[in-house]
Amino acid sequence: MSTLLAAERTATPYRWRWRVLAVVLLAGVMDLLDSTVMNVAAPSVRAGIGGSEATLQWLAAGYTLAFGVLLVVGGRLGDRWGRRRLFVIGAIGFTLASAACAAAPNPSVLIAARVVQGALGALMIPQGFGVLTGVFGDHERGRAFSLFGPVMGLAGICGPILAGGLIALDLGGLDWRLIFLINLPLGALTVFGALRWMPADPGDPGARIDPVGVALVTAGSALLVYPLIQGRENGWPWWSFAALTAGVLAFALLGRRQRTSPSPILVPSLLGKRAFVGGLVVAVVFFTGLGGLLLVLSLRMQLDLGYSALQAAVALSPVAAGIMLGSLAAARLTRRLGRSILYVGLGVEILGLLGVAGAAVFSAPPLGAVPPMLVTGLGLGLLFGPLIQAVLATAGPSEVGSASGSLNAAQQLATALGVAVAGTLYFGLNGDVAGLVAGVLLAIAACLISAILVPVIPRSLTKGGDR
Numbered sequence: 001m002s003t004l005l006a007a008e009r010t011a012t013p014y015r016w017r018w019r020v021l022a023v024v025l026l027a028g029v030m031d032l033l034d035s036t037v038m039n040v041a042a043p044s045v046r047a048g049i050g051g052s053e054a055t056l057q058w059l060a061a062g063y064t065l066a067f068g069v070l071l072v073v074g075g076r077l078g079d080r081w082g083r084r085r086l087f088v089i090g091a092i093g094f095t096l097a098s099a100a101c102a103a104a105p106n107p108s109v110l111i112a113a114r115v116v117q118g119a120l121g122a123l124m125i126p127q128g129f130g131v132l133t134g135v136f137g138d139h140e141r142g143r144a145f146s147l148f149g150p151v152m153g154l155a156g157i158c159g160p161i162l163a164g165g166l167i168a169l170d171l172g173g174l175d176w177r178l179i180f181l182i183n184l185p186l187g188a189l190t191v192f193g194a195l196r197w198m199p200a201d202p203g204d205p206g207a208r209i210d211p212v213g214v215a216l217v218t219a220g221s222a223l224l225v226y227p228l229i230q231g232r233e234n235g236w237p238w239w240s241f242a243a244l245t246a247g248v249l250a251f252a253l254l255g256r257r258q259r260t261s262p263s264p265i266l267v268p269s270l271l272g273k274r275a276f277v278g279g280l281v282v283a284v285v286f287f288t289g290l291g292g293l294l295l296v297l298s299l300r301m302q303l304d305l306g307y308s309a310l311q312a313a314v315a316l317s318p319v320a321a322g323i324m325l326g327s328l329a330a331a332r333l334t335r336r337l338g339r340s341i342l343y344v345g346l347g348v349e350i351l352g353l354l355g356v357a358g359a360a361v362f363s364a365p366p367l368g369a370v371p372p373m374l375v376t377g378l379g380l381g382l383l384f385g386p387l388i389q390a391v392l393a394t395a396g397p398s399e400v401g402s403a404s405g406s407l408n409a410a411q412q413l414a415t416a417l418g419v420a421v422a423g424t425l426y427f428g429l430n431g432d433v434a435g436l437v438a439g440v441l442l443a444i445a446a447c448l449i450s451a452i453l454v455p456v457i458p459r460s461l462t463k464g465g466d467r
Helices: 003-009 017-036 038-049 053-081 083-103 107-135 138-146 148-169 175-181 183-197 211-230 238-260 274-291 293-304 309-337 340-361 366-392 400-428 432-456
Strands: none
Touching: 017 038, 017 053, 017 083, 017 107, 017 138, 017 148, 017 183, 038 053, 038 107, 038 148, 038 175, 038 293, 038 309, 053 083, 053 107, 053 211, 053 293, 053 400, 083 107, 083 175, 083 183, 107 138, 107 400, 148 175, 148 309, 175 183, 211 238, 211 400, 274 293, 274 366, 274 400, 274 432, 293 309, 293 400, 293 432, 309 340, 309 366, 340 366, 340 432, 366 400, 400 432
């Protein structure tokens, strides 16, 4: 019997469980840094190695698109081949892909390395959560998982500032390449810690993955994102509309495939739950609208207002601070308000977005944008946790793993789609104030549509609530 299975089946706590948690948190920090770093670094990258306006979008969307697609099956691969094995492979690959990003001689190589980096991140992250579930008992698991919020929140605040600082420092003339090289020691620590303290498990040879389902979700995602980014630069040729139509068709076929496949990506019983499907739709709409917001704000600051990467990172930090504060308040408010917390979060979010648009239109001084940025972050913080909780509350014990993986994948794919749409709007309106306002209006529209869809979510955001 493997060490991991033994820990799951006995009352004896796993000796190195807190060190395993530290390793998994470190992997999560690496993923968060690299999924958000291009919001600040993309203009500096373009200035260094060239590229078109679409390059700025692909540098962010390439990572999240690959991450979202492989995240659909990453957990199942760990079930089949062993969680530690896949975690280590993912961490090694992620680190090597980071080195490739740092050494990229042109935009095409960098985008390709970013795609590989996102795919390997999706291989690594789900295994960590699965391992933690096994090494922590019921009485400690909540305490362990509660550390993710503060740590990820702190990384979300410090990450962009660190990226801007490294670019400004320009050690050895490396400029933006330092933001990827920092992953080398972090990745080495992650691999060492996993091999030293993470328990091994043999995997389950009986676990199956549906290759047709994986192909459909990959094709559908790529066919939606690619034409939205490249279509504008090519004058919206016929193939861009054909690709968008094919992408929608691929997802329709994916839904049908889930009901007939012997090894579906998504547990079929979840598709029969109106509350789960509705909650997933709300999440997709919301994250599509908000996915490109930070990128558009950063582009406005650096390309139009002449901010440096560090100045842009500091200017965006109120959003991250608001997210952290909102997340801390959300847990208590959710117990009191139930589903209504989503309306509160959406209302606060819209208020902050209107303030951001107003500050841009009336050319407010830099400090004048801080309050609406903070309010925008507060709205996001009030929404993230309750929205995720609302979706997962509809899943039974045998469905929660599939529900969690599907929700995370939907969030990443929607974010990639949002980057494509917001970036296309921004550059289509020649940037500046009009482009920023268009991106903000897209986010507001997503919030309003989400508010209309909220009634499909259970009133209680806990297990056993009204469904």
